[in-house]
Amino acid sequence: MRMPVLAIALLVATSTTPLRAAEPGLDGRWVVDLSSEPGKPYTQPMDLALLADGSVTGSFYNSTIEAGRWKRDRGRLCASFRTTDGVGPYHTAVCLVGDHAEGQTWAEHRRFLFNWGATRAPTTAP
Template sequence: MLAITASPVAAQATVDTSLAARLVGSWTVDLRPTPDAPAYDKEFVIETVTGRDFTGRFYDTPIENGKINADWGEVHLSFVSRDGSGPYNHAAVLKNGRMVGQSHSLGRDFLLVWRAKRLVPATNK
């Protein structure tokens, strides 16, 4: 019998520092409910990237548990935000300098597909 286990050490690998340069900054997220609806833009700010963790704000609320995985040839993000209805689970992939993501609200019972483009990259001070 063959047993395959995931190594916790491998899961803690450090994300390339150039990744922070591609993510940190302000993004405009189009949260329209359907493809034919008018654009509904909100700000997504990634403030810090440390290893596989990130912090910031999404739709004017703090990001919780921001995680990054770049092990599959693309940059994948996941995080949680909250409003009065409860938590929202978000996931996105960075492709060609843009994000394609989804937000799942348990309290409001919906899954929203969204796209984001870079508004303002971070600047070195």
Template sequence: MRTAMRASQWMRALTLIAATVTPLSAHGQSTIGFDGRWTVNLSTDPTKPYEKQMEIKLGSDGSVSGSFYDSRILAGRWKNDRGRTCVSFRTTDGAGPYYTSACLRDGGVEGQTWAEHRSFLFNWNAKRAE
């Protein structure tokens, strides 16, 4: 015998589905999690914090915009693949380009920035800005 669901049961079921479905962009990739402001820890010494802000906006066309280390993101791409969402983008300090790549991991961001003109590769972490 079939039993009809009451309206309150339907609402609970729909709420549960909405909470567990990952929204997709126009080209079928998840944009949840990366958009927004992040505090990047650039310190090489854990006792001496050195933090800068990063703002990321993922476009439905796979583009990345925003800012990193007080510089506007000039060009960038993002992709959700192999169970993770990652970005790559380029900024500049006026003397040369900085190439950055980063991935979401456990609610934070792990990244690295390469500046050929300064001969360094820097690994960093970020947490959601408050």
């Protein structure tokens, strides 16, 4: 009888505590370059946490990620997630490419698809 109780306790403990993934490549703070005109920089923050269960949490463009998934497949580490501006959803996909990330965001209600690049945010000194 002790084994089932221990197994249930372990299951409850691991299911209520999100575990960080062993895939840190996309984890962390990013600066996304959304510039559409040369010489006019326009960046927004993206914070990603890839969890061991395959989910993604964080924020993009100061909007909380509502639903997200990540996967390593075919030699690439990518994530997809949904955010909102309060009017409609934004669907974003991002892949790690060397030391930077490349992605695209689609907003059907705004009738646009935007390709973008991102670099790691500078680390701040403690």
